[in-house]
Amino acid sequence: MLELPGQGKGVILIVDDSKMNQQILSAMLKDIAEIHCADHGEEGVMMAQALHPNVILLDVEMPGMNGYEVCRVLKQKPSFDSAIMFVTSHTSEEHEIRALKEGAVDFITKPFKYEIVKARVSAHLMLNMQNHFLRNLVNHDGLTGVFNRRHFDEMIEQEWRRHLRAQASLALAMIDVDFFKLYNDSLGHQAGDDCLKAVAKCLSKSSRRPGEIVTRYGGEEFAIILPTTTGDEALKFGQWLCEQFAQLALPHPARPDGVPIVTVSIGLSATVPSLLTQAQTLIRCADHALYQSKEMGRNCATFGLFGD
Incomplete structure (x- = not known):
């Protein structure tokens, strides 16, 4: 199977109402990627959002939602970056142009020719995996592994526009490690780095809903974008997050307030x-609101009314 360091093996989603086509394509491609199949367009959309496949082989003619409609729906999703290849029996220039205009990177025709199918799918699979790898390098913090400030700036604007269209509540949590400078000064920078890694891991494990984005905002400060979250829900999440760090119980020997x-x-x-x-x-x-939490003695969550 095709793999890149830190990326794992490639994933291909086949969306086709024909079980025979699914079986043929799966047999052709099983040695280059992990294969998943959907029987119709609606299921294909759900599986694409859940799996984030590198390549989607999308049948054009399907009952209900056809391939072009599936492509349009997926292309509207903020985080969608799979390579779509249409599967069709049509060979005319008109259909090829439409496929490309709809956002496909390529197409394969029926009846399937093994060498052509495998070569084309392999090429787009590897290209998509390489793009993922490069994006990870650009968008992730080198120390903690969570998203970096650059990605936060992009995603907060993107989520803002998405929630504006949907008229849904968007929430944000800003998180600061208490007395981190004293931790660094007393235990050394290596221990400080390990502390930040542990904090990032705890935040990532605590962010369980799809779409929640954990980022290192700068220094010892982190941020979590919380989609479709009300103020009450955000405050409960913040309070629960404080409890997770109490359970983590990472020792801090240099705090002036006696909290260990x-x-x-x-x-x-x-x-x-x-x-x-x-x-x-x-x-x-x-x-x-974060500074209010600091003034209230730290180790707590405060909700700030929008516009205050």
């Missing part, structure tokens, strides 16, 4: 975006 473990202070805010507001205001409100 590493804790975090959290500021949260939430709003339904409008054309008269912007994402930067959400960040500013959550950041202000």
Whole structure:
């Protein structure tokens, strides 16, 4: 199977209402990727969102939602980056042009020719995996492995626009490690780095819903974008997050307040975006709430009303 360091093996999703086509394509491609199959367009959309496949082999003619409709729906998803290859019995230039206009990277025709199918799919599979690998390098923090500030800036604007269209509540949590400088000064920078890695791991494990984005905002500060989350839900999440660090019980020997473990202070805010507001205001409100948590003695979560 095709693999890249840190990426694992490639994933291919076959969306076709013909079981025979599924079996033929699976047999042709099973030695280059992990294969999954969907029987119709609606199932294909759900599986694509769950699996994040590198390549989708999408039948054009299907009952219900056809291949072009599936392609359009998937292309509207913010995080969608799979390579779509249409599977069709049509060989005319008109169908080829339409496939490319709909966003496909290529197409394969029926009846299937083993060498051509395998060569074309392999090429797009490897290209997509390489693109994922490079994006990970650009968008992830080298120390902690979570997303970096660059990715946060992109995603908060993207999620803001998406929630504006849906008129749904978007929330943000800003998290700061309490007394981190004292931790660094007393135990050394290597221990400080290990502490930040442990914090990032705890935040990642605690972010369980699809779409929640954990980022290192800078230094010992982290941020979590919380899609479709109300203010009440955000505050409960922040309080629960503080409990997770209490359970983590990472020793902190240099705190002036006598608390023996590493804790975090959290500021949260939430709003339904409008054309008269912007994402930067959400960040500013959550950041202000974070400073309120610090002033209240740390190791707590505070919710800041949007616009305050």
